[in-house]
Amino acid sequence: xxxxxxxxxxxxxxxxxxxxxxxxxxxxxxxxxxxxxxxxxxxxxxxxxxxxxxxxxxxxxxxxxxxxxxxxxxxxxxxxxxxxxxxxxxxxxxxxxxxxxxxxxxxxxxxxxxxxxxxxxxxxxxxxxxxxxxxxxxxxxxxxxxxxxxxxxxxxxxxxxxxxxxxxxxxxxxxxxxxxxxxxxxxxxxxxxxxxxxxxxxxxxxxxxxxxxxxxxxxxxxxxxxxxxxxxxxxxxxxxxxxxxxxxxxxxxxxxxxxxxxxxxxxxxxxxxxxxxxxxxxxxxxxxxxxxxxxxxxxxxxxxxxxxxxxxxxxxxxxxxxxxxxxxxxxxxxxxxxxxxxxxxxxxxxxxxxxxxxxxxxxxxxxxxxxxxxxxxxxxxxxxxxxxxxxxxxx
Numbered sequence: 001x002x003x004x005x006x007x008x009x010x011x012x013x014x015x016x017x018x019x020x021x022x023x024x025x026x027x028x029x030x031x032x033x034x035x036x037x038x039x040x041x042x043x044x045x046x047x048x049x050x051x052x053x054x055x056x057x058x059x060x061x062x063x064x065x066x067x068x069x070x071x072x073x074x075x076x077x078x079x080x081x082x083x084x085x086x087x088x089x090x091x092x093x094x095x096x097x098x099x100x101x102x103x104x105x106x107x108x109x110x111x112x113x114x115x116x117x118x119x120x121x122x123x124x125x126x127x128x129x130x131x132x133x134x135x136x137x138x139x140x141x142x143x144x145x146x147x148x149x150x151x152x153x154x155x156x157x158x159x160x161x162x163x164x165x166x167x168x169x170x171x172x173x174x175x176x177x178x179x180x181x182x183x184x185x186x187x188x189x190x191x192x193x194x195x196x197x198x199x200x201x202x203x204x205x206x207x208x209x210x211x212x213x214x215x216x217x218x219x220x221x222x223x224x225x226x227x228x229x230x231x232x233x234x235x236x237x238x239x240x241x242x243x244x245x246x247x248x249x250x251x252x253x254x255x256x257x258x259x260x261x262x263x264x265x266x267x268x269x270x271x272x273x274x275x276x277x278x279x280x281x282x283x284x285x286x287x288x289x290x291x292x293x294x295x296x297x298x299x300x301x302x303x304x305x306x307x308x309x310x311x312x313x314x315x316x317x318x319x320x321x322x323x324x325x326x327x328x329x330x331x332x333x334x335x336x337x338x339x340x341x342x343x344x345x346x347x348x349x350x351x352x353x354x355x356x357x358x359x360x361x362x363x364x365x366x367x368x369x370x371x372x373x374x375x376x377x378x379x380x381x382x383x384x385x386x387x388x389x390x391x392x393x394x395x
Contacts (some may be wrong), residue, residue, distance in 0.1 A: 017144055019187045021144055022190065023086075023184070023187050024145035026090075027145075035235060036248060046232070046239070050366075057356045058352075058356060059112035060349065080188065080191045082117045084188055090177060094181065119341055121141065142263045143263045146259040153249050160244075161246065164246075212330065217388055219354075221382075225381050228290075233293065234248055237306075259321060270325050275392075278322050279385070282319050283386040285315070286316070286378075292312040293312050293313075293371075293378075
């Protein structure tokens with residue numbers, strides 16, 4: 001009987017991993033076209049791009065309130081609801097066309113499903129691991145997501161090469177969205193097979209504790225650095241260097257290919273040298289990446305600057321994996337799974353509070369003062385992150 005129960009748990013976890021693989025592919029498909037759709041089809045300028053990102057990140061800011069609605073709901077059901085919400089969002093994007101309001105509305109709905117999945121995915125990864133191997137487990141799950149993203153990213157240029165008739169053509173974008181909807185639908189069907197075999201994690205409605213104060217501050221800094229690159233880095237390549245949809249998707253695909261192998265390595269490094277060391281080194285590298293992004297066009301010729309910025313884009317994608325260290329830090333100081341899940345959810349909401357502020361302020365800074373100051377601001381946040389990480393006690 002125990003062996004049958006163990007096999008059931010393995011099968012349950014397998015369905016979860018398969019659903020996350022497909023969700024990674026869907027994320028790759030959408031991110032591969034998102035910025036070019038905003039620039040080429042909706043003609044969104046940098047300031048309005050920040051406004052769009054404000055609404056896209058709003059579900060992350062409200063994550064605590066959203067999860068409060070599922071207070072007594074097992075995590076397997078939350079995953080099903082999240083995938084269904086994401087599917088409705090993609091179905092809406094298929095009808096948006098050139099309507100900015102409709103596109104932003106359904107992009108926000110997709111984002112709600114995406115953000116609900118975040119704490120559930122981390123909880124499965126950490127608590128399915130042996131003690132002391134939490135970083136490796138997180139690395140493995142994130143690596144699987146990267147495999148899905150690779151497929152999504154590289155499908156985009158293939159579709160555009162086959163169906164696009166030039167900049168501003170909607171046909172190729174629509175084909176990608178149809179494929180995206182099918183992939184999310186498959187992930188949702190897989191999630192229907194999940195059972196509550198891992199145990200229900202009770203989530204407190206609001207959870208703040210002084211002992212997690214350093215984690216909350218780290219999420220503020222990480223939210224700021226993440227948002228600058230997530231929102232404005234692709235837009236720099238598109239508006240300043242004329243990067244096409246195929247090129248943006250290909251660069252993102254390269255990032256995901258690298259992360260398939262690099263993410264587990266980061267997880268093992270966290271386990272070996274400790275989360276504190278990784279947090280500090282992460283932001284030291286980030287400081288120089290920010291300066292390259294902000295000043296490459298002044299230091300190099302046009303073509304050289306483009307390749308340098310592409311390299312900085314890939315490097316940032318690699319070092320962003322170090323954010324796993326904060327989840328491991330929380331797991332080491334949390335007394336149980338319930339408190340860890342609640343703390344990560346709170347951290348994600350704090351992360352997104354600074355994200356929505358940076359999204360709005362970043363677009364205004366770009367248009368009024370230039371991209372140099374925007375990335376100087378990101379570099380300053382990196383320095384603050386390093387200094388604060390130094391105050392965290394070792395394991």
